[in-house]
Amino acid sequence: MRKYPNPLNPCVVGVDVLERSVDGRGRLHSQRLLSTEWGLPSLARAILGTSRTLTYIREYSVVDPVEKKMELCSSNITLTNLVSVKERLVYTAHPENPDMTVLTQEATITITGISLGGYLESLMANTISSNAKKGWAAIEWIIENSESAVS
Numbered sequence: 001m002r003k004y005p006n007p008l009n010p011c012v013v014g015v016d017v018l019e020r021s022v023d024g025r026g027r028l029h030s031q032r033l034l035s036t037e038w039g040l041p042s043l044a045r046a047i048l049g050t051s052r053t054l055t056y057i058r059e060y061s062v063v064d065p066v067e068k069k070m071e072l073c074s075s076n077i078t079l080t081n082l083v084s085v086k087e088r089l090v091y092t093a094h095p096e097n098p099d100m101t102v103l104t105q106e107a108t109i110t111i112t113g114i115s116l117g118g119y120l121e122s123l124m125a126n127t128i129s130s131n132a133k134k135g136w137a138a139i140e141w142i143i144e145n146s147e148s149a150v151s
């Protein structure tokens with residue numbers, strides 16, 4: 001839950017916790033609102049017909065300490081009439097090496113009513129892939145800094 005802010009993904013400029021609870025099985029459920037600066041290239045902004053770069057994302061997560069699993073599902077709530085991005089990240093323990101973590105990523109990008117939509121979809125897919133790598137590095141950064149904060 002300390003994923004943001006971090007120096008590896010400065011585009012997330014704000015995080016608001018909307019709801020957080022622990023269920024009867026000990027899983028932590030959180031719903032957060034992320035404020036992000038997409039930093040879209042000027043060509044992409046022109047295709048979208050907007051100069052807006054501040055966007056909002058709804059993130060729902062479940063952390064299961066028994067199963068050693070964390071699942072994050074996010075979707076944009078800004079510009080949904082043009083672009084819809086739904087992403088799911090699942091972090092699990094490696095089945096053969098408990099000291100390792102497996103990350104599974106799924107993303108669905110839907111673009112409607114925009115010329116050059118294929119170009120924009122490709123650009124966004126590359127950005128999502130790049131951000132997943134940054135997210136992985138951010139998780140490692142958080143773990144390292146959490147351990148140093150406790151010692």
